[in-house]
Amino acid sequence: xxxxLKAMTVIAGTLFAGSALxxxxxxxxxxxxxxxxxANGTKNCGAFDYSFGNSTSGKFYLSNISxxxxxxxxxxxxxxxxGTSCNATIRAYSQNSASALILYKDGTWERTNxxxxxxxxxx
Numbered sequence: 001x002x003x004x005l006k007a008m009t010v011i012a013g014t015l016f017a018g019s020a021l022x023x024x025x026x027x028x029x030x031x032x033x034x035x036x037x038x039a040n041g042t043k044n045c046g047a048f049d050y051s052f053g054n055s056t057s058g059k060f061y062l063s064n065i066s067x068x069x070x071x072x073x074x075x076x077x078x079x080x081x082x083g084t085s086c087n088a089t090i091r092a093y094s095q096n097s098a099s100a101l102i103l104y105k106d107g108t109w110e111r112t113n114x115x116x117x118x119x120x121x122x123x
Contacts, residue, residue, distance in 0.1 A: 023065050025100055025112035029058040029090050029119055046118035047090075054091065058117050060098040061085035073101040077117070090119045 028040040035049025035056075041063070047056060060078040062069075062085070072082055078098035080086035090096045096117040102110045 023102060023110060023112060024063045025060060025098065025115045026063045027058060027060045027098070027115040027117045029056065029117050031056055031119070032121075035121075043113055043115045044118075045115075046120070048120045051121050053121055055089050056092075056119050056121075058088050058090040058096070058119075059085055060088055060100075060115055060117070062100065062102070062112070068105040069102055070105045071103040073103070075099045075101070076114075088117070090117050092119050092121050094119075 024043065026041050026043055027045040029037055029045050029047035031037055031047035031049040032051040032053060035047055035051070037045070037047040039045045049056070062072070065084065069084065072084060074080045074086050076098035077088045077096045078086035078100065086098070088096070088098065096119070097114050099114045100112045102112065104110070
């Protein structure tokens, strides 16, 4: 019984440590003049302004990078050719999601979480 509990504790600790050190995909949304942004630097970010436009600028980027990266393959609204950040046009009232496949220099890989950016404008 003691051996089983020790083994389960080690496994749980390993899983927790792995997820705590995982690279995270986060986002920022930049509202137009006079607007407000919400939760920039998290996986669910957004902005609101009264510009009556149909889009604004934003960015998806990797956070908590724990080891050297060889390549990043962006997916979704983050349509870039590499690098650890990707500028994006955030459309109003639309699905603005992105994720990334990270290939590390040590031969391992990781698929990130999905980050969601929202934007609202008008009255």
